[in-house]
Amino acid sequence: MLKSETIDVEAVRRDFPILKRKVHGKRLVYLDNAATTQKPQSVIDALVDYYSRYNSNVHRSVHTLGEEATEAYEDSRRKVAKFVGAQAKETVFVRGTTEATNLVRFAWGEKYVKKGDLIVATLMEHHSNIVPWQLLAKSRGAVLKYVGLTPDGELDMGSLEGLLRESPRLVAFAHCSNVLGTINDVATICTKARSAGATTIVDGAQSVPHLPVDLASLGADFYAFSGHKMLGPTGIGVLIGKKRLLEEMDPFEGGGEMIREVFEDHSTWNDVPHKFEAGTVNVAGAIGFGAAVDYLSRLGMDKVREHEVRLLDYAYDALSSLKGFHAYGPEDTKKRSGLIAFNYADVHPHDLATILDEEGVAIRSGHHCAQLLMRCLDVSATNRASFYVYNSYDDVDALRHGIEKAGAIFKV
Amino acid sequence: MLKSETIDVEAVRRDFPILKRKVHGKRLVYLDNAATTQKPQSVIDALVDYYSRYNSNVHRSVHTLGEEATEAYEDSRRKVAKFVGAQAKETVFVRGTTEATNLVRFAWGEKYVKKGDLIVATLMEHHSNIVPWQLLAKSRGAVLKYVGLTPDGELDMGSLEGLLRESPRLVAFAHCSNVLGTINDVATICTKARSAGATTIVDGAQSVPHLPVDLASLGADFYAFSGHKMLGPTGIGVLIGKKRLLEEMDPFEGGGEMIREVFEDHSTWNDVPHKFEAGTVNVAGAIGFGAAVDYLSRLGMDKVREHEVRLLDYAYDALSSLKGFHAYGPEDTKKRSGLIAFNYADVHPHDLATILDEEGVAIRSGHHCAQLLMRCLDVSATNRASFYVYNSYDDVDALRHGIEKAGAIFKV
Amino acid sequence: MSSADIYRELILDYYRNPRNFGKLEKFDIQAHDTNPLCGDEIEMQIRVGGENTIEEIKFTGKGCAISQASASMLTELAKGKPLEWVRQVAKEDVFKLLGNPDLGPSRVKCALLGMKVLKTGVYGYLGAHYDDPDGSV
Amino acid sequence: MSSADIYRELILDYYRNPRNFGKLEKFDIQAHDTNPLCGDEIEMQIRVGGENTIEEIKFTGKGCAISQASASMLTELAKGKPLEWVRQVAKEDVFKLLGNPDLGPSRVKCALLGMKVLKTGVYGYLGAHYDDPDGSV
Numbered sequence A, B: 001m002l003k004s005e006t007i008d009v010e011a012v013r014r015d016f017p018i019l020k021r022k023v024h025g026k027r028l029v030y031l032d033n034a035a036t037t038q039k040p041q042s043v044i045d046a047l048v049d050y051y052s053r054y055n056s057n058v059h060r061s062v063h064t065l066g067e068e069a070t071e072a073y074e075d076s077r078r079k080v081a082k083f084v085g086a087q088a089k090e091t092v093f094v095r096g097t098t099e100a101t102n103l104v105r106f107a108w109g110e111k112y113v114k115k116g117d118l119i120v121a122t123l124m125e126h127h128s129n130i131v132p133w134q135l136l137a138k139s140r141g142a143v144l145k146y147v148g149l150t151p152d153g154e155l156d157m158g159s160l161e162g163l164l165r166e167s168p169r170l171v172a173f174a175h176c177s178n179v180l181g182t183i184n185d186v187a188t189i190c191t192k193a194r195s196a197g198a199t200t201i202v203d204g205a206q207s208v209p210h211l212p213v214d215l216a217s218l219g220a221d222f223y224a225f226s227g228h229k230m231l232g233p234t235g236i237g238v239l240i241g242k243k244r245l246l247e248e249m250d251p252f253e254g255g256g257e258m259i260r261e262v263f264e265d266h267s268t269w270n271d272v273p274h275k276f277e278a279g280t281v282n283v284a285g286a287i288g289f290g291a292a293v294d295y296l297s298r299l300g301m302d303k304v305r306e307h308e309v310r311l312l313d314y315a316y317d318a319l320s321s322l323k324g325f326h327a328y329g330p331e332d333t334k335k336r337s338g339l340i341a342f343n344y345a346d347v348h349p350h351d352l353a354t355i356l357d358e359e360g361v362a363i364r365s366g367h368h369c370a371q372l373l374m375r376c377l378d379v380s381a382t383n384r385a386s387f388y389v390y391n392s393y394d395d396v397d398a399l400r401h402g403i404e405k406a407g408a409i410f411k412v
Numbered sequence C, D: 001m002s003s004a005d006i007y008r009e010l011i012l013d014y015y016r017n018p019r020n021f022g023k024l025e026k027f028d029i030q031a032h033d034t035n036p037l038c039g040d041e042i043e044m045q046i047r048v049g050g051e052n053t054i055e056e057i058k059f060t061g062k063g064c065a066i067s068q069a070s071a072s073m074l075t076e077l078a079k080g081k082p083l084e085w086v087r088q089v090a091k092e093d094v095f096k097l098l099g100n101p102d103l104g105p106s107r108v109k110c111a112l113l114g115m116k117v118l119k120t121g122v123y124g125y126l127g128a129h130y131d132d133p134d135g136s137v
Ligand SMILES: Cc1ncc(COP(=O)(O)O)c(C=O)c1O
Pocket: A256, A278, A279, A280, A281, B034, B035, B095, B096, B097, B098, B099, B126, B128, B129, B174, B176, B177, B178, B203, B205, B206, B226, B237, B369
């Protein structure tokens, strides 16, 4: 077990009921945290408590259950906003990062992006920060270009600056890459983009769960992340936007809750953030998200980060000596988040994942929703081991052991 | 307690932990089921089991947790589809009815509705089946008209037929009104609309929870409903669409899972229904929805319906004799679903709801996201008591008692 | 506090016989708002008199007893006061007018709708912007 | 069954030395598919001979050992058979070629990708449409 001065992993592990489970008779070693994380008992309890004690639709009912549910829902909004240094009024609950980027595409993009405008994304983006901009470019007649990467897997700042000279309307990029692990310098990029007159949208799906993030100092216009990747339930995430932008944008989905008044030929909109929360929201999801943020706040995000850096260092030591092991992304662990994408000899990632699964080790294999990046790296797939608060050195040892087994089977 | 031959209410009530709760020291009498229903222990357990045993992202991972989560998620899709006589491939998981209508607006409407086209909705629609069409009409330069209502609160078939003669592109209407309770004749309307060349979208938010629904015999092109209104978790619902339509439509949100291949300048799409499920889906929500459908299937939807009709009949008897009591919608309980919207003397619905709350009775008061209908009825708000499987004659008695108390306070 | 206490004689009286209900022929300030969550509506009109005082004030609206009574009571209180006074009006003042009832958060919004409309109108006239702290979240 | 059994010598051999790998200069049928969930790719080409038989068949692709080996094995089995035979090929046949490994549902899709491509191509040539029963849901 990891004897970290920062996080008591054994205590943390006891909070996650799933970690008691066996897979193929082996201890579950869950290293697929970048896809989704496991949930502590406190998050599960928050859901059970909600459904067993005060489940109700929010914002609509004056009865006690309705008031309690509304309070808890709005309280979670305040918690999540505070967790990243944002205001509750700027914090829109959505299904996840993907819905957030699409919301911006429809409600901001379709209104402000004009024919011939330039949209800039990067080659390290997740599909959720590419496909909406392709669709927007198509519908508005705009042009989409990509910031290139350095050989080390960082954003090529020369390429970015070249594109900024073309005065883009929008610059879309990830705070952390879900494959390379690269931590991008959000504050600098946003400052440059703003000087170039561009609006910025930052994909925080892999940063907020793993690093201390203070939006007040980053300067992004829009910032998105998902609850399920940070101990929260599935089906909930947030889009945080500058208030003025949210107010000026068109609505996204139309329906209950987002309206002020409905007439036969037109309607008027509710205040932000409600203007973007049409229909019955994922009340339980939001409440569970609040509980997840409480859990992480108790641990402390600086400690979470430090814990992951230790695991990364340990994993590099343990794995890079394996013959045929090749990792992607920056080598300096200070520049990357707690995941390692790699390939191992000619063992295809799917085959490796199957062999590891038999040892109880869950990793992700495939293109990681980053096909443009896969083409940059000239691979069709990679393995990815991604760490979180409950992972230990033992987990890394189990991973190494499984890879060695695959090496034996494949006669590497 | 209701001694129904059809549903054993006392047994059902034991399945719902929230019903043990007290509100202002009184037994909780939950009559706000049209807004959202309570959840049986089996649904809560399904969520806990998922998070405690096999939580994982779906469709992406080859490890055991991923395979189990994917199986359970797709199994829920099959259950929900089967519950309404539809095919799993035609069944798209969304957040709820509101997201479903908006999906159709963006993915079908923006593609097929042209300048000058007519869109038909009705004056009894929930805002979620109005606002998307207003926004669509605005963006496409189309015209939106409404089917009127009869004095009894049914759709005016003459008005509908007049509009159909103008060859609308789309006819949008509710299977059941959430205020009037009116059950519309979906099969007939869809047949007429189809002859007129129109595509149909039916809002099933208030029908699927309360009536046996067999989509194979209804002939709607699109049909939508919400899990949270039928014992399921928040944040999950479905859009069911004819397969050919779903295949021909544009995608809605772009991101992971919905793509087949992503290139720099374009992408290709995954098969339906995945084409419409961008990003990480609400896995737990879908699994809980499956458990909810299991619960309702065990009760039998014909019995659920019969139970509600009995409660309706009992409630009419109990309430209509109150001086100043005025109910809306068809009088024949066979023509309406299990809810009663009403006003009581000059006691404003919000005031009544507050007084009832003190007696433990939760009803909904307000415009019920149906402002056009409120204007038709010439009121700004109504009360609404809506029933479900765990409600009993006792609950109706408590409602009557609370209204009498309000009468005393307001000196009606 | 029970609902019988919330709905005291006084509130019911203001609900059924609202003071200052109606429209002004001539006015300098007009503001309107609805509570999107319940549909309650209030409109206020003010004629500004010498030394920037509230010379005349009337309201119309529909909604629950609490929203209508509190709006009506507030107009009574406001009449004759300097416009600047409106800046200092706080929700506690409204609650006091209503007899400090024990209202849940959603009913608090009913109670404060009139104050919100009053402030929006007067702040606008004074060239300021009223940002409702109890607003949407 | 353990992964050591799944990845028998034979499968590894077909993965590293796929039979019928490559392109045909002349072909009558061509089909291609990817598994959107993992990115595995298979393309097949067929030259149709007398009496509608599969005279020549080649494939290219990238992906895991299971997808590539099963596609390769299937081309060997198909060669010389009448096109109509393709209609009868079932997933059990593919599993048998692989030695009946115990595959989870997502790996089953890898194993069947070659069959899907073969069927899509041949059905199309015969004027039919192949609707994958193990498809998306
Ligand atoms: C008739 C009707 N349609 C649509 C909706 C919207 O459903 P949801 O809020 O789950 O999106 C509701 C309930 O709010 C409804 O009653």
